[in-house]
Amino acid sequence: MPGPKDLDPFSSPRALLGAELRHAREKKGLSQEALGQKLFVSGTFVGQLEAGTRRLRPDVAPLVDEVLGTNGFFERNCEAANKSRYPEHFAEAAEAEAQATAIRQYAPLLIPGLLQTPAYAHAVNRAYDPTAPEETIDEWVAGRMERTRLLDHPTTPLLWMVLDEAALRRKTGGQEVMAEALRHVADLARRSRVIVQVLPFSAGAHKAMDGSLKLMDFQDAPPLVYFEGPGTGRLEDDPATVAQLRFTFELLTASSLSPEKSLALIETLAQDYTHEEHP
Structure with missing residues (x-):
């Protein structure tokens, strides 16, 4: 089955990345807490990533790909999702x-x-x-x-x-x-x-x-x-x-x-x- 498409950085990339994270996590049968344990973060933080209220850090994205088997998807799209006009x-x-x-x-x-x-x-x-x-x-x-x-x-x-x-x-x-x-x-x-x-x-x-x-x-x-x-x-x-x-x-x-x-x-x-x- 083909993996998720790369995100369009001009169409709410943070929200799209969160939706893809939720999809990949559920496909693996993991709860937010279980995924958090594998990523060394809280389940609450995973929920915030999925809701788009927190940003996926570049140092965590490769580990997400490794745990969820997403072939580098999150690492590739992390930069686009984190672009901001703010300091x-x-x-x-x-x-x-x-x-x-x-x-x-x-x-x-x-x-x-x-x-x-x-x-x-x-x-x-x-x-x-x-x-x-x-x-x-x-x-x-x-x-x-x-x-x-x-x-x-x-x-x-x-x-x-x-x-x-x-x-x-x-x-x-x-x-x-x-x-x-x-x-x-x-x-x-x-x-x-x-x-x-x-x-x-x-x-x-x-x-x-x-x-x-x-x-x-x-x-x-x-x-x-x-x-x-x-x-x-x-x-x-x-x-x-x-x-x-x-x-x-x-x-x-x-x-x-x-x-x-x-x-x-x-x-x-x-x-x-x-x-x-x-x-």
Whole structure:
């Protein structure tokens, strides 16, 4: 019987590779857990590969071919499936984000990428790399704006953002850029496309003071959490870790202003920036 065809890299290669992995695994009569043991990964990770929420690493692909007898199929197609317009440390998270049914995020220092305007995204990326050519910055901004197409659907995914007050008061790109950025966030909230809560300075110390977090839920795969730092990022699927950080997010929402009061504060700050009255 002929083996599976090589993937078309222009037609959702990650999803196609996951479907082929599921087909080859079931043909071998292996459970996700059994295949994971042979690949030295968890059964959960295998499920995420099949769902297309995690990427098949080049060092694992040959072992998959050996275990499943797929004649080098996964090794050949792994590179195409892993191509991304995003930085290496964020690529897997961005692609998982695109398949999530719910995204809950705490942003301590800046407006999250999914809520950014082009001008705000340009200012952020220019700050990340002050010496980058303008064409490179434009390419990064285009990639970030591509991610915001998730918001084109009226209800999916669920977006729940907790923004630290610092993210609203840090003048990124100047007052005009900040006014536009905050009006955009307010508009999304008013259209019920995103739940936004502001964690005010008055809340004092809290459980996530050491960094940001992003929780992602999926229809056919276990949840993930994404940690990010300067030039680095990591996806985590350990159930205990995910559960602990889900509790952290719940504590943050409890300490934050209500969505109504948060919206009022965001719109007030937008007006302050507009009239150059922001202290």
